[in-house]
Amino acid sequence: MIYIAPSLLSADFANLEESINRVTEAGANYLHLDVMDGLFVPNISFGAPIISSIRKKSKLFFDVHLMIKEPIRYIEDFTKAGADIITFHLESCKDPDAVIREIRARDIRCGLAISPATPVEEILPYLPKIQMALVMTVVPGFGGQAFMPNCLEKVRVIRRIAERDNLKLDIEVDGGITEENVGLATAAGANVIVSGSTIFRSKRPKLTIANMQKAAKANPYKG
Ligand code: DX5
Ligand code: ZN
DSSP, rough: OEEEEGGGGGSSSHHHHHHHHHHHHTTOOOOOOEEEEEESSOOOOHHHHHHHHHHOOOSSSSEEESSSSGGGHHHHHHHHOSSEEEEEEEGGSHHHHHHHHHHTTTTTTEEEOOOTTGGGGGGGGGGOOEEEEEEESSSSSSSSSSOOOGGHHHHHHHHHHHHHOOOOEEEESSOOOOTTTHHHHHHTTOEEEESSSHHHHHHHHHHHHHHHHHHHHHHHHOO
């Protein structure tokens, strides 16, 4: 199954409830929530209070993507706010294993992300300890950037290893995903697809998500 995760970063922040309802009715599987601190990335977005407020309005699976320095400080807050999975960046902390332990001590899933500049080898030792690997297909920080196709080789490597080692691992791609390139990502082995500007700027989000699902089905991972 392919999960489509609209990124709220591209929504109208004055009308969050309406924006969320719109993508929910359009067939979104997850809601991708980008938390940025102005330090790990140059942009600032929103934090736990906003997530906690929208949690009361939505039953979607909350896919929280932390782009913050030393995320271990905030795992408790984002868990309480209603995250279903917390994904943090390998590059953002001194002790990734401690963050993984902190997340897995709670009743939520754990994801680990790598930015385009990070070699895939660096995430491999963590794969057996996490439920999702997030391969960034743009430099994190902003919505609406162009997809970097060369990052998909990392998805292929991770999927191959997950299959070889029998790991139950989701692979998420995030950044610049459109109806045109989503098939490249699924063929490489991704099964969770983040899409911000493509879905939120669409006049017909239901059609956009249906087209993404169709493209994904037409381009499955074949090993
Ligand atoms: C970028 C964020 C993404 C972003 C995706 O740092 O992690 O989730 O919102 O937006 P698009 O799909 O517009 O690239
Ligand atoms: Zn994201």
